[in-house]
């Protein structure tokens with residue numbers, strides 16, 4: 001789930017130039033991510049996001065854990081979501097050449113392990129786009 005969230009975030013950035021989700025709720029069965037946005041998504045966009053995320057998953061990219069010194073990490077990544085007490089060594093999760101971001105969560109080793117990505121629904125309220133999604137196991 002965590003790995004899927006990273007791929008979804010990078011896909012949203014590439015398609016809409018919005019930031020990563022500023023708030024999310026990741027669970028085993030269903031998850032949701034919130035983005036600062038201007039409107040709801042249409043069916044075509046939802047299908048496009050699903051296709052893109054699933055393509056990345058099926059490319060079976062390697063998920064790597066890298067450690068950077070805080071100074072170095074500040075130059076390369078947005079650390080604003082990290083707690084201040086995260087320490088001097090920052091853990092970066094890199095998904096092939098698709099995405100890299102600081103994270104302390106649990107991840108798969110290869111994207112194929114994620115399963116199929118499916119958007120359940122989206123909604124828009126007061127500048128916030130919410131995407132609810134699930135993963136279908138084989």
Ligand SMILES: [Zn+2]
Pocket residue numbers: 002003006093103104105106107
């Ligand atoms: Zn993560």
